[in-house]
Amino acid sequence: MMDFPAILLYGETGFGLWEYLSDRAAGRLCEHPGSATASASGVACRACAACALVAAGTHPDLFVLMPEAVAIDLGARATSGDGDEASADKRAPSREIPIDAVRRLVDWSHTTSHRGGAKVACVYPLNAMAPPAANALLKTLEEPAPGLWFLMATHRLDQVMPTLRSRCRLQSMHRPSRAAALEDLRARGVANPEDLAAWCRDATRGLAPEQGAEGLAWARHLLALLDAGPQSLGAVGAPPPPPVAVAALQKLAVDLQRARLGMVPLYLPAQRRLLEVLGARMNPTAWLRFWERMGEAGATANFPLHAGLVADRWALELRQLFTASAT
Numbered sequence: 001m002m003d004f005p006a007i008l009l010y011g012e013t014g015f016g017l018w019e020y021l022s023d024r025a026a027g028r029l030c031e032h033p034g035s036a037t038a039s040a041s042g043v044a045c046r047a048c049a050a051c052a053l054v055a056a057g058t059h060p061d062l063f064v065l066m067p068e069a070v071a072i073d074l075g076a077r078a079t080s081g082d083g084d085e086a087s088a089d090k091r092a093p094s095r096e097i098p099i100d101a102v103r104r105l106v107d108w109s110h111t112t113s114h115r116g117g118a119k120v121a122c123v124y125p126l127n128a129m130a131p132p133a134a135n136a137l138l139k140t141l142e143e144p145a146p147g148l149w150f151l152m153a154t155h156r157l158d159q160v161m162p163t164l165r166s167r168c169r170l171q172s173m174h175r176p177s178r179a180a181a182l183e184d185l186r187a188r189g190v191a192n193p194e195d196l197a198a199w200c201r202d203a204t205r206g207l208a209p210e211q212g213a214e215g216l217a218w219a220r221h222l223l224a225l226l227d228a229g230p231q232s233l234g235a236v237g238a239p240p241p242p243p244v245a246v247a248a249l250q251k252l253a254v255d256l257q258r259a260r261l262g263m264v265p266l267y268l269p270a271q272r273r274l275l276e277v278l279g280a281r282m283n284p285t286a287w288l289r290f291w292e293r294m295g296e297a298g299a300t301a302n303f304p305l306h307a308g309l310v311a312d313r314w315a316l317e318l319r320q321l322f323t324a325s326a327t
C-alpha cells in the first residue's frame with residue numbers, strides 16, 4: 001500500500017501532541033532532506049528556506065486549521081484564522097473550528113503547490129468540528145489532491161466523527177520513557193536534562209526546551225522568594241507568558257501539597273527539602289482555593305493584554321498560602 005495521505009495522531013494531553021504534529025509537518029515540507037540533521041525519518045533541518053517559512057508561519061503550502069482559542073493557547077498561527085473579524089470584536093475566541101475555515105482549507109487544497117513540493121494540511125484538534133464542518137472536510141479527505149498530506153491530531157478520538165476517522169491512518173502517541181526523554185533533551189543540548197525531564201514529566205517530545213525551562217526557572221525563582229519570607233514581596237521577576245505561568249504554578253502547587261503530605265515531589269524532586277519546609281508552613285484551605293483558581297485560569301483561553309500583571313497577581317496569591325497560615 002502507498003503512504004497514506006491522512007494521518008490521525010491521538011493521545012493524552014500534556015505531552016506535546018501538537019508540537020509533534022507541527023514538527024512532522026515541518027519535516028514533510030523541509031527542502032533539505034539529505035542534510036545531516038534531516039533524515040528519512042522526516043526531521044526538519046530548520047535551516048532551509050522552507051523551514052524558515054514554516055517557522056515564520058508563512059509557508060504557502062502549509063495550512064493550519066485550529067480553533068482560535070487553541071491557537072492562542074499554543075502561541076501558534078492558524079492559517080484559517082488570518083483576517084478573521086473575530087480579533088476585532090470583543091467576543092471570546094472560539095474553541096470550535098468553524099465551517100468557513102474548513103471551506104478555506106478545501107479551496108486551498110485545490111491550488112497547486114507554491115514551492116513545487118508537498119502540501120500539508122494540519123488539523124488540530126480534529127474533534128473540534130461540528131458535524132457540518134466535518135462534512136465539509138470529508139470529500140477532500142476522501143479524494144486528496146496528489147501531493148497533499150493531512151496531518152491531524154486529537155486528544156479525544158471518541159469525539160472524532162467515524163466518517164473522518166475511517167479516512168485516516170490512526171497512530172497512537174504515548175508519553176515517552178524517562179530514558180527517551182533524557183536522550184532527547186541531551187541531543188538538544190539542554191544543560192540539566194534531569195531537572196527539565198522531571199518538570200515535564202518526560203513529555204519532552206515537541207517541547208521547545210527554552211519554553212519548558214522558562215516555567216521551571218520561574219517556579220524555582222518563586223520558591224526562592226517564598227523561602228526568603230513574606231518581606232520579599234514584589235520582586236516576582238519577569239513572569240513567563242500566562243499559559244506557561246499557570247502551568248508552572250499548578251506544578252508548584254502539586255509539589256507543595258505532595259511535600260506537605262510526605263510524598264516525593266513530581267516536578268521539582270531536586271527541591272524536595274525546600275518544598276517540605278514550605279509545605280509544612282502552608283495553609284491547606286488557602287491551598288485549595290489557590291488550586292481552584294489556577295484550574296479556572298488554566299481553562300481561560302484569552303488572557304488580558306497586560307498578561308505580565310496577571311501572572312504577578314497569581315504569584316502574590318501563591319505567597320498568601322503561607323502568610324495566611326494560622327499556626
Ligand SMILES: [Zn+2]
Nearest residue numbers: 030045048051
Ligand atoms: Zn529544512
